[in-house]
Amino acid sequence: MTAAASAMSLPRSMARRFRLLPGSARAGVIIITAIVALGLLVPILSPYDLYEQVGKANAAPTFEHPFGLDSLGRDIVTRSFGAVRIDIVVAIVGVMIPLLIGTVVGGLAGTTDLRVVRGGVGLLVDGINAFPFLILALGVIAVIGTGAQAMIIAIAFTSWARYAKLARTRAAVLRDLDFVSALRLLGYSRARITVRHILPNCFSETVAYGVSDFTLVILTVAALSFLGAGVRPPEPEWGSMMADGRIYLQSAPWILVGPGIVLTITAFGVSLIGEALKDRSRG
Amino acid sequence: MQARRVGGLRLPTRSPLLRIIARSVLVAVSVTWVSFSLMRLTPGDPAILLLGDQATDELIARMREQLGLNGTYLEQLGRYLSQLAQGDMGKSVVFGVPVTTLIAQAVPVTLQLMLVSITMTVILAVPIAVYVSLNPKGRGASAFLVLASLFVSTPAFFTGLLALLIAAVWLKIAPVAGIVGNLPEAITYLWLPSLVIALALVPILARVLIASITDTLREEFVEVAIVRGVRGWTFAWRYLIRPSIAPTLSLLSYIVGTLFASAVVVELVFNLPGTGTLLVGAVSGRDYPLVQGIVLFSGVFVVIIGAFADIVTVRIDPRVGR
Numbered sequence: 001m002t003a004a005a006s007a008m009s010l011p012r013s014m015a016r017r018f019r020l021l022p023g024s025a026r027a028g029v030i031i032i033t034a035i036v037a038l039g040l041l042v043p044i045l046s047p048y049d050l051y052e053q054v055g056k057a058n059a060a061p062t063f064e065h066p067f068g069l070d071s072l073g074r075d076i077v078t079r080s081f082g083a084v085r086i087d088i089v090v091a092i093v094g095v096m097i098p099l100l101i102g103t104v105v106g107g108l109a110g111t112t113d114l115r116v117v118r119g120g121v122g123l124l125v126d127g128i129n130a131f132p133f134l135i136l137a138l139g140v141i142a143v144i145g146t147g148a149q150a151m152i153i154a155i156a157f158t159s160w161a162r163y164a165k166l167a168r169t170r171a172a173v174l175r176d177l178d179f180v181s182a183l184r185l186l187g188y189s190r191a192r193i194t195v196r197h198i199l200p201n202c203f204s205e206t207v208a209y210g211v212s213d214f215t216l217v218i219l220t221v222a223a224l225s226f227l228g229a230g231v232r233p234p235e236p237e238w239g240s241m242m243a244d245g246r247i248y249l250q251s252a253p254w255i256l257v258g259p260g261i262v263l264t265i266t267a268f269g270v271s272l273i274g275e276a277l278k279d280r281s282r283g
Numbered sequence: 284m285q286a287r288r289v290g291g292l293r294l295p296t297r298s299p300l301l302r303i304i305a306r307s308v309l310v311a312v313s314v315t316w317v318s319f320s321l322m323r324l325t326p327g328d329p330a331i332l333l334l335g336d337q338a339t340d341e342l343i344a345r346m347r348e349q350l351g352l353n354g355t356y357l358e359q360l361g362r363y364l365s366q367l368a369q370g371d372m373g374k375s376v377v378f379g380v381p382v383t384t385l386i387a388q389a390v391p392v393t394l395q396l397m398l399v400s401i402t403m404t405v406i407l408a409v410p411i412a413v414y415v416s417l418n419p420k421g422r423g424a425s426a427f428l429v430l431a432s433l434f435v436s437t438p439a440f441f442t443g444l445l446a447l448l449i450a451a452v453w454l455k456i457a458p459v460a461g462i463v464g465n466l467p468e469a470i471t472y473l474w475l476p477s478l479v480i481a482l483a484l485v486p487i488l489a490r491v492l493i494a495s496i497t498d499t500l501r502e503e504f505v506e507v508a509i510v511r512g513v514r515g516w517t518f519a520w521r522y523l524i525r526p527s528i529a530p531t532l533s534l535l536s537y538i539v540g541t542l543f544a545s546a547v548v549v550e551l552v553f554n555l556p557g558t559g560t561l562l563v564g565a566v567s568g569r570d571y572p573l574v575q576g577i578v579l580f581s582g583v584f585v586v587i588i589g590a591f592a593d594i595v596t597v598r599i600d601p602r603v604g605r
Contacts, residue, residue, distance in 0.1 A: 130582045131582040242440060
């Protein structure tokens with residue numbers, strides 16, 4: 001097939017794949033597409049600025065401001081959707097980095113013949129996995145400081161071990177399979193077998209897990225910011241906006257409702273997709 | 284459970300009990316090493332970060348000593364371990380009190396919160412799981428699947444704040460925040476935060492129970508019981524729930540870990556002076572020894588619970604662990 005033809009069939013094959021998904025996953029894809037589109041469009045099309053005061057502080061919802069105004073008089077609709085960009089980007093990077101590190105480390109640890117390496121990596125992985133995710137992430141942030149970048153490092157430090165555990169188990173199974181022995185008999189080098197055959201097989205498993213992990217990471221990013229350990233104000237971010245709402249819970253409860261709803265819908269959409277992929281990889 | 288192997292090491296014992304304990308001890312050592320290494324991740328010198336650039340060399344040296352950062356890496360590790368063995372986690376930089384004292388004050392609140400939450404979770408999840416696995420094609424089952432995804436994706440601080448708003452501010456059926464006394468009378472303060480945690484945990488527990496009960500339903504003894512005419516709660520408990528507990532127990536350490544993490548957020552929302560509130564304060568105050576102590580405590584606690592669950596599983600079902 002020529003490049004042009006395959007490029008033309010790409011949307012069509014995507015449409016076919018979409019139709020083959022179970023109903024709940026299709027709903028998830030629609031939700032996420034809508035959220036991302038709104039996240040890109042609302043900050044541009046909205047008559048209000050993300051950072052500028054547009055009215056009285058803590059003003060109740062009106063027709064012009066359906067979610068109300070926050071404690072600095074900024075429009076909450078604009079900011080709730082403006083937060084999509086930073087939250088989704090941090091979550092995507094926060095899933096991809098540990099997925100890469102974890103799969104490679106776990107895959108290598110599962111194939112190596114060095115007992116010490118296998119045991120050592122295994123222990124370290126079990127040790128990190130024992131900690132509650134949010135608590136270890138908070139511990140890392142206490143040491144390296146707050147901000148989006150620090151949050152990604154903290155999540156990566158904590159999450160890679162979950163992927164490594166999956167990849168290690170998978171690689172240990174793979175290395176004893178017939179096709180790997182066949183490759184070895186054919187004279188392929190160990191490095192080539194690992195890189196070309198074992199790691200890709202590990203990735204297919206960790207990527208499926210990564211999608212369902214995405215929900216946890218989105219919620220953790222928001223939780224860290226809610227606790228004041230994540231994205232710093234004035235950047236629009238769901239968790240830190242809701243921390244603002246917590247202060248005015250009695251007088252202006254609408255401050256937390258807008259970002260809370262957008263965050264929940266996003267996490268819900270992702271989890272619908274993740275569940276479907278998990279069921280499929282389970283067979 | 285996978286007690287036979289620790290990492291890639293084979294343990295030279297056949298007793299499942301000893302294997303579980305040996306594995307847990309090794310993982311606890313790893314947990315300790317991770318929390319020890321945590322403070323050494325800093326890009327700069329923690330002592331200078333705490334004291335500022337203007338601090339004199341003498342002050343910095345004293346702070347380094349207080350944080351256990353003087354000497355080589357191995358010296359530091361040795362000192363940390365020997366102090367831990369004596370029950371000494373260092374002194375809080377902010378409060379000037381031993382870290383163990385602060386944790387000991389906060390732990391009862393967190394434990395009581397966890398206890399009430401887990402009880403609520405079980406009370407809610409078991410009937411749901413029995414109902415859904417007996418009617419897997421019904422409306423209830425599909426409603427459960429959607430609601431489960433929804434509740435798992437709702438952050439605990441959102442549910443918590445909404446619950447606080449509705450129950451405490453509007454309906455006034457719960458105190459606005461804080462806690463007085465201990466269980467059982469503290470239940471007036473704990474039921475709402477526990478319900479918030481339970482809402483996120485019920486779907487997790489129920490899903491595993493459903494899978495487990497569905498497997499149990501295929502067993503012959505269930506069919507025999509149905510033919511014999513066993514009905515109602517006797518049937519549900521003796522033939523469905525009890526044989527399905529073992530797979531659920533392996534989830535216990537995961538549940539306790541999740542509980543611990545959601546307790547951080549929920550304690551802050553409901554103003555409960557537990558380990559979570561202590562940790563958040565320690566993080567923003569850069570109280571390194573306190574952060575390190577709480578992180579270590581949470582990890583070791585989960586390891587101990589996991590070992591306990593493994594031991595109970597082996598007791599209930601001797602096929603496991605062989």
